[in-house]
Amino acid sequence: MKVVKTVSELRAALAAPASSTGFVPTMGALHEGHASLIRRSVCENGRTVASVYLNPTQFNSAEDLEKYPVSPAADAALLEGLGVDVLFAPDYGEMYPEGYRYRVIENGFSGLLCGASRPGHFEGVLTVVMKLLNLVRPDRAYFGEKDWQQYRLIEGMKEAFFMDVEIVPCPIVREPSGLAMSSRNRRLTPDELSLAPALYRELSSGRTVEEIRKNLEGAGFAVDYLEEREGRLFAAAFLGKVRLIDNVPR
Ligand code: PAF
Numbered sequence: 001m002k003v004v005k006t007v008s009e010l011r012a013a014l015a016a017p018a019s020s021t022g023f024v025p026t027m028g029a030l031h032e033g034h035a036s037l038i039r040r041s042v043c044e045n046g047r048t049v050a051s052v053y054l055n056p057t058q059f060n061s062a063e064d065l066e067k068y069p070v071s072p073a074a075d076a077a078l079l080e081g082l083g084v085d086v087l088f089a090p091d092y093g094e095m096y097p098e099g100y101r102y103r104v105i106e107n108g109f110s111g112l113l114c115g116a117s118r119p120g121h122f123e124g125v126l127t128v129v130m131k132l133l134n135l136v137r138p139d140r141a142y143f144g145e146k147d148w149q150q151y152r153l154i155e156g157m158k159e160a161f162f163m164d165v166e167i168v169p170c171p172i173v174r175e176p177s178g179l180a181m182s183s184r185n186r187r188l189t190p191d192e193l194s195l196a197p198a199l200y201r202e203l204s205s206g207r208t209v210e211e212i213r214k215n216l217e218g219a220g221f222a223v224d225y226l227e228e229r230e231g232r233l234f235a236a237a238f239l240g241k242v243r244l245i246d247n248v249p250r
Pocket of ligand 1: 025026027053055058125128129147150
């Protein structure tokens, strides 16, 4: 695996011909959910590029960014073991030479669900994903369905800007308890970790939204949103300081 940190090194690494390129953008702190995206890309493409970049522009809270888990050595070892060809691990200066003066803004769906409680979040996500796609120019890019809203917004951006890439959604990977895998799970205390699977259990229980909200609040969650749309039930809820999200078909 070639590890590159600058845009010019990335361009040089990608100059070698490949039958097709798959791309998996990440913010690091990798888990089995990320591994599933990588495996799929390796299986479907001649070459797989992954990025590890903790993108500050998508964090609306300095504390959340500060506390976001990082594990660069373990991440690189995992990616190498899965057969990634190129790992792009840039810093802020490489990704935002213009200082975040240019941004991708969506004026509808991005204001709902996660966007309602995290102002500016999707602006940061869409901007960095546009930059990464322009740099890597993959045939396919892979995104997890845990961040369903993110996936839909990226798909919409691709359509709106006539981008020549296939956006591939991949199913949520869960712990045996049902808890959706997330880098943020690492920040849960042992007590919170034992409560956390209740989120998925409630979402998939078939109960009404009101009952689910009551049960989650009774179990110690602070519910941020619980909403049905697009034939899915979406939730974000805090356990202590950690915000968990999940969604299920309904
Ligand atoms: O889903 C993520 O990890 C991030 O939002 C992404 C797509 C890598 C952009 O920073």
